[in-house]
Amino acid sequence: MGKAAQAPDTSSISRLDQIKISQYFGCNTFSERTMHERLQRDVYKAYRQALKRGEPLSPEVAKSVAIAMKEWALEQGCTHFTHWFLPMTGATAEKHDAFIAWDEPGTVIERFSGGQLIQGEPDASSFPSGGLRATFEARGYTAWDPASPAFIMEGPIGKTLCIPTAFIGYHGEALDHKVPLLRSMDVVSASARKALKFFGVDAGSVVAQCGPEQEYFAVDLDLARQRPDLLFANRTLQGAKPPKGQELEDHYFGSIKERVLGFMQEVELECFKLGIPAKTRHNEVAPNQFEIAPIYEAANLASDHNQLLMEILKSVGERHGLAVLLHEKPFAGINGSGKHVNWSLATDEGQNLLEPGHTPEENLQFLFFLSATLKAIHTHGGLLRASIAFAGNDHRLGANEAPPAIMSAFLGAQLNHILDAIEKGAAADASTQKIIDLGIGNLPRIEKDATDRNRTSPFAFTGNKFEFRAVGSSQPIALPLTVINAAVAEAIDDLNVKLEAELKAGKEHKAAVMAVVKQAIVETKAIRFEGNGYSEEWKQEAERRGLPHAKDTVAALHIWEQPAVKAVLAKPGILSEGEQESRLHIRHEEYQKVINIETQVLRQMAETQILPSITADLGARAETLGKLAAAGISVPETLKAALQAQATLAGEAQARLTAMKEALAAAEALEDLHARTAAFGNQVNQAKHALRETLDALEDACDADLWPLPKYWQLLAPLV
Numbered sequence: 001m002g003k004a005a006q007a008p009d010t011s012s013i014s015r016l017d018q019i020k021i022s023q024y025f026g027c028n029t030f031s032e033r034t035m036h037e038r039l040q041r042d043v044y045k046a047y048r049q050a051l052k053r054g055e056p057l058s059p060e061v062a063k064s065v066a067i068a069m070k071e072w073a074l075e076q077g078c079t080h081f082t083h084w085f086l087p088m089t090g091a092t093a094e095k096h097d098a099f100i101a102w103d104e105p106g107t108v109i110e111r112f113s114g115g116q117l118i119q120g121e122p123d124a125s126s127f128p129s130g131g132l133r134a135t136f137e138a139r140g141y142t143a144w145d146p147a148s149p150a151f152i153m154e155g156p157i158g159k160t161l162c163i164p165t166a167f168i169g170y171h172g173e174a175l176d177h178k179v180p181l182l183r184s185m186d187v188v189s190a191s192a193r194k195a196l197k198f199f200g201v202d203a204g205s206v207v208a209q210c211g212p213e214q215e216y217f218a219v220d221l222d223l224a225r226q227r228p229d230l231l232f233a234n235r236t237l238q239g240a241k242p243p244k245g246q247e248l249e250d251h252y253f254g255s256i257k258e259r260v261l262g263f264m265q266e267v268e269l270e271c272f273k274l275g276i277p278a279k280t281r282h283n284e285v286a287p288n289q290f291e292i293a294p295i296y297e298a299a300n301l302a303s304d305h306n307q308l309l310m311e312i313l314k315s316v317g318e319r320h321g322l323a324v325l326l327h328e329k330p331f332a333g334i335n336g337s338g339k340h341v342n343w344s345l346a347t348d349e350g351q352n353l354l355e356p357g358h359t360p361e362e363n364l365q366f367l368f369f370l371s372a373t374l375k376a377i378h379t380h381g382g383l384l385r386a387s388i389a390f391a392g393n394d395h396r397l398g399a400n401e402a403p404p405a406i407m408s409a410f411l412g413a414q415l416n417h418i419l420d421a422i423e424k425g426a427a428a429d430a431s432t433q434k435i436i437d438l439g440i441g442n443l444p445r446i447e448k449d450a451t452d453r454n455r456t457s458p459f460a461f462t463g464n465k466f467e468f469r470a471v472g473s474s475q476p477i478a479l480p481l482t483v484i485n486a487a488v489a490e491a492i493d494d495l496n497v498k499l500e501a502e503l504k505a506g507k508e509h510k511a512a513v514m515a516v517v518k519q520a521i522v523e524t525k526a527i528r529f530e531g532n533g534y535s536e537e538w539k540q541e542a543e544r545r546g547l548p549h550a551k552d553t554v555a556a557l558h559i560w561e562q563p564a565v566k567a568v569l570a571k572p573g574i575l576s577e578g579e580q581e582s583r584l585h586i587r588h589e590e591y592q593k594v595i596n597i598e599t600q601v602l603r604q605m606a607e608t609q610i611l612p613s614i615t616a617d618l619g620a621r622a623e624t625l626g627k628l629a630a631a632g633i634s635v636p637e638t639l640k641a642a643l644q645a646q647a648t649l650a651g652e653a654q655a656r657l658t659a660m661k662e663a664l665a666a667a668e669a670l671e672d673l674h675a676r677t678a679a680f681g682n683q684v685n686q687a688k689h690a691l692r693e694t695l696d697a698l699e700d701a702c703d704a705d706l707w708p709l710p711k712y713w714q715l716l717a718p719l720v
Helices: 032-038 041-053 059-075 114-118 178-197 228-232 258-273 299-319 360-379 381-387 413-424 478-504 509-523 536-545 553-559 563-570 577-630 637-669 673-701
Strands: 078-084 096-098 101-104 107-109 140-144 151-154 159-169 206-220 278-283 289-294 322-325 339-347 428-430 433-436 459-461 466-468
Touching (some): 032 041, 041 059, 159 178, 178 206, 178 299, 178 339, 178 478, 206 299, 228 577, 258 289, 258 299, 339 478, 360 478, 381 563, 413 509, 553 673, 563 577, 637 673
Parallel strands (some): 078 159
Antiparallel strands (some): 101 107, 151 159, 339 466, 459 466
């Protein structure tokens, strides 16, 4: 095992941290400010109008934007451009082209056309498509997303202009995560705008907002490179418990070590230059676990920025001798990592529709949108669970640091008090004040943060937004955002129809709204839960309430096959049934492949590293005991027993290794997609876990000098 890497010399890093962030924020982006400065007034106005209305840019406007973008990029030192997109691999994709074209024989000029800006053509058959594209059907298109600013990525000796794009097939089918997210944002905007008209608000648009908190681990890079499991699975597949983990609770919000702080500061420099509004940094609960959180922004921007952030964390980490682990559970026995997706809706004028407000009119509107969100969670809790189901998250959901796999909503004492009162048709009190008169007089003034938080809730209201805490730390947030938008849009549409019927029946406005809200409160009461989501009692109570409980990915993927689930995405045109089927197929295959890779890595570690080391240790100990006996020294029976126990355990490990290989072979032999997924999720996973148990015990018994892998206590030691 090698020594821990030392922090690099950071003297060459740009001293942007010595000036105000506002002076360089977004300097590597072709932002609206830059466009306003460089485009002619009529071109900029046409661009803004097209963006606001969701219309395509005219060829003339696109050409003008392309010329301005090229000139800006060349001035910044860019030599290449790329369409940057998010295929269904979960990672980003890019193909770089130089800004050159033949001018006359033997000479080139820098050229970038409007057509090159708007559209590219990568090979669609080389990315996961779930059957949407056959191998011999290669044509696919990347289409510029004008709502997401182009940005510059700095390389070792040059810069590249990155143009955020959507990825679609030859016939227009969505082959990425961005297209359905953009569609869902349009759908929820239309539904919310219609609802706002009932409250006298004529919004130009309503934008889904998001602020994803990103948790991650950072460990020494040299040590990580000595572990095949960290290299290929991004998590440890074997590792005995260290003598100290998170028991003393001294890492959370603790003083940030200098090496880590230097890494964090460079991450923030890169974020700020790319217009990523990184706001918060701190130590998380587990040793060497940390968090970075941004300010709210539009959901599509938040999605792009989170993908960029994950790339920045990894690349900057390597420069500091750190391996950044984004897996949900890199280490057994200590907290895993999530990505808390804070979500709300806001008008184009900046009014947050989930802000309780300070006037009766605002409260009425707030209760309407709160009820719609609760209705969405109640109706499509299973789909929300399915949207965050994958192999990595199975290790985390339901554990003591993550929400359970049961979807419920936490509102807090005050809001629950109000909703219960509305349900009963009686006045409600909060503290010493009467805050609601259900004779439809004064509606409540609801204080922001008037209640405690509940970290065990997967979907918690936190002042003026909902926090979807169950999203995995490595997961692209586009899919869960798409599902939230779709479910809330459907719920708003339902409430719109009911409210319109109440008004047509002659009810006064407030009475009509409260009638609709009351009905929604009654219908959705089952998903409101304020207690300990980790408890066994809640699992039993949730079952009595009829709430879905998909314990793992195998169960969660079945939810996607339900007609009501397909309809919420297909009916408004967010994802056709064919597009959903393709994604379901991809997720089955991805799940199988992840577990297959983990199993093969563990097999190789056991066969070529761990068991040979154990055999060597057994031989050395047996030889030593034999020499003692030969010298006439009495060998205590306890030493013999310990050696025998270790040998027996090694034999058990060999037997479990064989069983794991047999389970893997049996799973791979299955042809039915669902049967294969079930076999990998059950028999293969169980065999893998059984083998790990014996290997962890063998680690504790083995001579430290002979153990072939860096141990937990080394990986989780403070980074100094």
